[in-house]
Amino acid sequence: MFSPLIEDLIRALRCLPGVGPKSAQRMAMYLLEKDRDAAGLLASSLQQAVEKVGRCSRCRTLTEQDVCSLCHNPRRDHTLLCVVETPADVLAIEQAGNYHGLYFVLHGHLSPIDGVGPADLGLDLLGERLGEQVEQGISELIIATNPTVEGEATAQFIAERARAKGVAVSRIAHGVPIGGELEYIDGGTLAHAFNSRTVL
Amino acid sequence: MFSPLIEDLIRALRCLPGVGPKSAQRMAMYLLEKDRDAAGLLASSLQQAVEKVGRCSRCRTLTEQDVCSLCHNPRRDHTLLCVVETPADVLAIEQAGNYHGLYFVLHGHLSPIDGVGPADLGLDLLGERLGEQVEQGISELIIATNPTVEGEATAQFIAERARAKGVAVSRIAHGVPIGGELEYIDGGTLAHAFNSRTVL
Ligand SMILES: [Zn+2]
Ligand SMILES: [Zn+2]
Numbered sequence: 001m002f003s004p005l006i007e008d009l010i011r012a013l014r015c016l017p018g019v020g021p022k023s024a025q026r027m028a029m030y031l032l033e034k035d036r037d038a039a040g041l042l043a044s045s046l047q048q049a050v051e052k053v054g055r056c057s058r059c060r061t062l063t064e065q066d067v068c069s070l071c072h073n074p075r076r077d078h079t080l081l082c083v084v085e086t087p088a089d090v091l092a093i094e095q096a097g098n099y100h101g102l103y104f105v106l107h108g109h110l111s112p113i114d115g116v117g118p119a120d121l122g123l124d125l126l127g128e129r130l131g132e133q134v135e136q137g138i139s140e141l142i143i144a145t146n147p148t149v150e151g152e153a154t155a156q157f158i159a160e161r162a163r164a165k166g167v168a169v170s171r172i173a174h175g176v177p178i179g180g181e182l183e184y185i186d187g188g189t190l191a192h193a194f195n196s197r198t199v200l
Numbered sequence: 201m202f203s204p205l206i207e208d209l210i211r212a213l214r215c216l217p218g219v220g221p222k223s224a225q226r227m228a229m230y231l232l233e234k235d236r237d238a239a240g241l242l243a244s245s246l247q248q249a250v251e252k253v254g255r256c257s258r259c260r261t262l263t264e265q266d267v268c269s270l271c272h273n274p275r276r277d278h279t280l281l282c283v284v285e286t287p288a289d290v291l292a293i294e295q296a297g298n299y300h301g302l303y304f305v306l307h308g309h310l311s312p313i314d315g316v317g318p319a320d321l322g323l324d325l326l327g328e329r330l331g332e333q334v335e336q337g338i339s340e341l342i343i344a345t346n347p348t349v350e351g352e353a354t355a356q357f358i359a360e361r362a363r364a365k366g367v368a369v370s371r372i373a374h375g376v377p378i379g380g381e382l383e384y385i386d387g388g389t390l391a392h393a394f395n396s397r398t399v400l
Pocket of ligand 2: 258261
């Protein structure tokens, strides 16, 4: 129906998460009919980001800088380090707004079946970070990997290594979300909430 | 929160229709974390389309070819010409599947207040098409502009010009959608449906 270049564009737009065939068509028509400047800008932003965005040499989050702005920030608490699976998790925690330490981004979790081992998650770099005694060293490692089988296994693995270096380790709490209604919470979460109950 | 190049990418993604701040972030993270090949491909598809996609010299639809595949197709009925506002309208009619003639794309409607006049809509080219007597000429011009004030005015303007050239002109029907329930149809549509009632 459309010409080859337009079909190519629609196909490429469909690779975006949450974009089905109808929205990809609508996006292509919009860009070509109404806003070619935006299309050109998006093309160059993508090109620039793909070429230049790498990982922070301290925390491995996505950035084109050698050291990211969070790791650079003297107003953060450099004695706390929070381990997360993805840069999106950093954003979620930052938006919650009550954590003021640093992060370490794994970009995944241990998954022997997919060939993802400690080296792929930057655990050597994490080990170095925990061994450093620059100014104050890390006083607490907070593990915020996802509460999945792989996320838990990764948390255990990291916790053992950190304890071996004498660093205090904690795991963020999992349970019924605040404001969540019990009747809509899945069984696994409820079971965890009971097992992890605290004394009042 | 994100580095400048990532913020630029998120901002550029937000120009896509239907993409809010959250989805733009999710898209940027997905492309940079999971699929840089897709990001590179999208960048080059956008670049190619912006540079090369122009308008068909016969029907003005979007294409990188001089004459689009629809205008080229010998199996279409070249005596019927349907006037639409946008290339997306061509797609909608093609998907309905019962029209087999050719199209003419205005890329808008007459709108003196926005400075959009007949020349902007390619009405000179349309006039030439209607005057042609290649093989069989156009036997009927079907006007399918939108049923808005501007779309109606545009339809009237084109109809007069076509009649002056001795071409039969028709307008697609407007009324209650098939399968639509009367109680949910807006008043304007209902009023039109009554005024345009046909004898049974
Ligand atoms: Zn960093
Ligand atoms: Zn054409």
